Amino acid sequence: MNMDLWSLYRKLPFWFQDFLITAVNVNQYRIRRKGRYSFYRKYYSRDWSSDKRLWKAESEVRLADFLQFSCSQSMWFSSVGSSSLSFFPLLEKSDLVKNLKRIKTIDEKDAVVSLTGGTTGASMKVLYTVEDTQERFALLDTFRAGHGYELGKKVAWFSGKNLATDRDVKKGRCYRDDLINKIRFFSTFHINERNFNSYWNALERFSPEFIVGFPSSVFDICEIADRKGLKLHNRVRVFFPTAEVVLPQHREVIGRVLGCQLVDQYASSEGAPFILECTSGRLHIHPLSGVFEVVDENFKPALEGELLVTSFTTHGTPLIRYRVGDRIKLAPPEECCECGSTFPLVERIDGRTSDYVLSPENGRVNLGNLSNSTKSVSGIIAFQVIQDFQDEIDVHVMASDLFTDSERAKFIDALRERVGPTMSINLKVVNDIPREKSGKFRIVKNRLST
Ligand SMILES: [Zn+2]
Numbered sequence: 001m002n003m004d005l006w007s008l009y010r011k012l013p014f015w016f017q018d019f020l021i022t023a024v025n026v027n028q029y030r031i032r033r034k035g036r037y038s039f040y041r042k043y044y045s046r047d048w049s050s051d052k053r054l055w056k057a058e059s060e061v062r063l064a065d066f067l068q069f070s071c072s073q074s075m076w077f078s079s080v081g082s083s084s085l086s087f088f089p090l091l092e093k094s095d096l097v098k099n100l101k102r103i104k105t106i107d108e109k110d111a112v113v114s115l116t117g118g119t120t121g122a123s124m125k126v127l128y129t130v131e132d133t134q135e136r137f138a139l140l141d142t143f144r145a146g147h148g149y150e151l152g153k154k155v156a157w158f159s160g161k162n163l164a165t166d167r168d169v170k171k172g173r174c175y176r177d178d179l180i181n182k183i184r185f186f187s188t189f190h191i192n193e194r195n196f197n198s199y200w201n202a203l204e205r206f207s208p209e210f211i212v213g214f215p216s217s218v219f220d221i222c223e224i225a226d227r228k229g230l231k232l233h234n235r236v237r238v239f240f241p242t243a244e245v246v247l248p249q250h251r252e253v254i255g256r257v258l259g260c261q262l263v264d265q266y267a268s269s270e271g272a273p274f275i276l277e278c279t280s281g282r283l284h285i286h287p288l289s290g291v292f293e294v295v296d297e298n299f300k301p302a303l304e305g306e307l308l309v310t311s312f313t314t315h316g317t318p319l320i321r322y323r324v325g326d327r328i329k330l331a332p333p334e335e336c337c338e339c340g341s342t343f344p345l346v347e348r349i350d351g352r353t354s355d356y357v358l359s360p361e362n363g364r365v366n367l368g369n370l371s372n373s374t375k376s377v378s379g380i381i382a383f384q385v386i387q388d389f390q391d392e393i394d395v396h397v398m399a400s401d402l403f404t405d406s407e408r409a410k411f412i413d414a415l416r417e418r419v420g421p422t423m424s425i426n427l428k429v430v431n432d433i434p435r436e437k438s439g440k441f442r443i444v445k446n447r448l449s450t
Pocket of ligand 1: 279280281282337338340341
């Protein structure tokens, strides 16, 4: 829905808004679950992960098919003329923005269109075939089913939808309901101290079994509840975070307040393959959804670095060796997981490659490293680092009473250790840190290059 439609929507009576969102949602689920969906549910439910030879062979077949399809159907890849992945050129975000016409294999009218706000501000469009979306949802649904969720069980969603007006939220209506699938969609645009009761009461009354959405939004609610000593009466079973990097303090506070387990996943809206958390709490690459290459600054294979993804569910807009803009760290290949899966293990997901501070002495200090600097510091609710100059960063901190002068000094020391001795650190305690237009929270904003 575009902006005008949303503002019209918000003017309707609540019951009618619920009715509309239910209708749209039921229809969406109907389309996602038609066609090849049940085939892929069965396909992904098979026990691939315990037999390394089996999934490796299957993954190679799927890769060969996908590369051949892309070379014959996409103008962009037609000149590659090789069946080996390493001969394919890297695909940049800017290629998708400027050359979609040559990359895509289908007409927009036959496609499921996905729009994403790129980091540069240019909005990016990707076209999916219907079958690809059915396969993606089948894989996600199989994953969530493995952790207990099936459509129809009570679930609360916290994603980037601006569903409610300030007035609605004050009246306690910070959500809209899909009454048939038992989904409560919460607005993520109004979560703050003032509106806390509205959110907390709505959660208590709904008492969801599962939660899906932005970890920073769910964290914001839980952090206030935690300070007030509140815990949800009916425990949530599982929280499935989406779209953002999960930080250690997210796990700790959300787990404490909601009483739930947090089960992470990685996939981008452009259609990257999946990394999914297993029942033992480790992250595994799903090798039947695509190929992950991790490379260093010179594009040589590495354990830690930037991701190049090749995604088997992107027949509409083939992503081959695509620089998706995220960093991960792989676990050593000989490491095994307790869960019994032999799918490759990921040590951690570090988030966007553009989310780093450039230090005169230490070079790139990435998000994962920076967010660790709050570890032993009390009283930080949220923080954001902004770099506009080479030798200066602004650090905005939302803090509680526990953030005393000595905690403040500890935090600055921890930051100093990472950004080096010559960087000026301007720390400011603020009441609020605004989110991005998409509703996402960004910890690091590097504006040096823009
Ligand atoms: Zn595992």
